[in-house]
Amino acid sequence: MTEAPANTETARNKADFWFDPLCPFAWITSRWIGEVEGVRDIETVWHVMSLAVLNEGRDLEPAYRESMDNAWGPVRVIIAAQQEHGQEAVKALYDAMGSLIHERGEKDRAVVITKALAECGLPAELAAAATTDALDGRLRASHEEGISLVGQDVGTPVVAFNGTAFFGPVLTRIPRGEDAGKLWDATTAIASYPHFFELKRSRTERPEFH
Numbered sequence: 001m002t003e004a005p006a007n008t009e010t011a012r013n014k015a016d017f018w019f020d021p022l023c024p025f026a027w028i029t030s031r032w033i034g035e036v037e038g039v040r041d042i043e044t045v046w047h048v049m050s051l052a053v054l055n056e057g058r059d060l061e062p063a064y065r066e067s068m069d070n071a072w073g074p075v076r077v078i079i080a081a082q083q084e085h086g087q088e089a090v091k092a093l094y095d096a097m098g099s100l101i102h103e104r105g106e107k108d109r110a111v112v113i114t115k116a117l118a119e120c121g122l123p124a125e126l127a128a129a130a131t132t133d134a135l136d137g138r139l140r141a142s143h144e145e146g147i148s149l150v151g152q153d154v155g156t157p158v159v160a161f162n163g164t165a166f167f168g169p170v171l172t173r174i175p176r177g178e179d180a181g182k183l184w185d186a187t188t189a190i191a192s193y194p195h196f197f198e199l200k201r202s203r204t205e206r207p208e209f210h
Contacts, residue, residue, distance in 0.1 A: 013042040013188060016160040018049040018146030021074045021097040021112075022067075024207045026157035028171045030098070031209075033159075035180035042184070046091045048082075049143040049156055050075045073109050073130030074116075079139045080129035081122055092120045102209050161191035172207045 015033055019026040033044055052071040060068065074097055081089040096116035100106040106115070113127050129135060146158040149165035158165055175183050190196050 013040065013184075014160075014162055015042055015044045016047060016146075016165070017044055018047045018143075018156065018158040019094060020049055020051045020071065020156045021078070021094055021101060022051060022071055023156040024102055024209075025155075025168075025170050027098045027102045028174055028207050028209065029157045029159065029169060030094070031174045032169075032171060032180055032183065035174065035176055036184045039178055039181035040184055046087075046094060047142050047146055048075050048078050048090065048139060049146045049158060050139055051156065053140055053143045054147065054152075054155065070109060073113055075139055076129045076132070076135060077113050077117070077126055079135045079142065080126050081117075081120075083135065083138065084126070085122060089120065089122060093117070093122070096120050161188050164191035164194075166191070170203065172203065172205050174209070 015036075017030060017033060019030060021027075033042075036042055037044065050071065052068050052075070055065075055068045078090055078093045078097075081093055093116055096119040097112050100112045100115055106112050110127070110130070113130055114124065117124055117126055146160075146165070147154070149160060150158050150167050154167035158167055159169075160166075169183070169187060174180075190199070
C-alpha cells in the first residue's frame with residue numbers, strides 16, 4: 001500500500017487585534033503588526049474596543065475622566081463605518097485616525113474624525129455617529145468580545161495570537177523588518193503554551209512613533 005504524502009502546508013498565522021485609536025501603545029503595537037505582515041505570512045483582523053467603556057464607573061482623576069468621556073466619538077464612527085461600508089473601513093479609519101492623533105499631534109477629536117473620513121474617502125455624514133449612542137450596542141459587543149478573553153484589569157491593545165489572547169505586547173518602539181518577525185515568532189511561541197499567563201516589567205520610557 002502506498003503511503004499518502006505528508007501535508008507540508010503550514011497553517012497561516014492569525015492575529016485578532018482590538019484597539020482604541022486614542023491609545024499610543026495600541027498604535028505602536030499595530031504598526032509592529034504591519035511590519036510583521038511584510039516578513040511573515042499572517043492574517044490580521046481588526047476590532048474596536050473602547051477605553052470609554054473600559055473605564056465606565058471607575059474612580060479616575062478629573063482630567064482623565066474628561067478624556068474618557070470624550071473618547072466615544074472615534075470608536076462610534078468606526079463602528080458606523082464598519083456597519084455601512086464593511087470590515088475594510090475599520091483598518092482604514094484606524095490608520096487615518098491614529099496617524100492624525102499620534103504622529104501629527106491632532107488633539108481635537110472632531111477634527112480627527114472629519115479628516116480621517118475624508119482621507120479614507122468615506123461619507124462625511126458618518127461623523128454624526130460620534131454624538132449618538134445608537135450603535136453603542138455594537139460597540140459594546142465588539143469591546144466585550146476582546147476584553148472577555150483577557151479580563152477587565154487591562155487596557156489596549158488586546159491581541160489574540162492564533163486564538164490565544166493577551167493584553168499587549170506593550171512596546172515603546174516599532175520593531176522593523178526581521179526584528180518584527182522575530183518578536184512575532186516569540187509571541188506566538190509563548191501563546192502556544194496553554195499554561196502561560198503573564199510576563200511583565202516596569203516601563204521606563206514613553207512611546208516613540210517613528
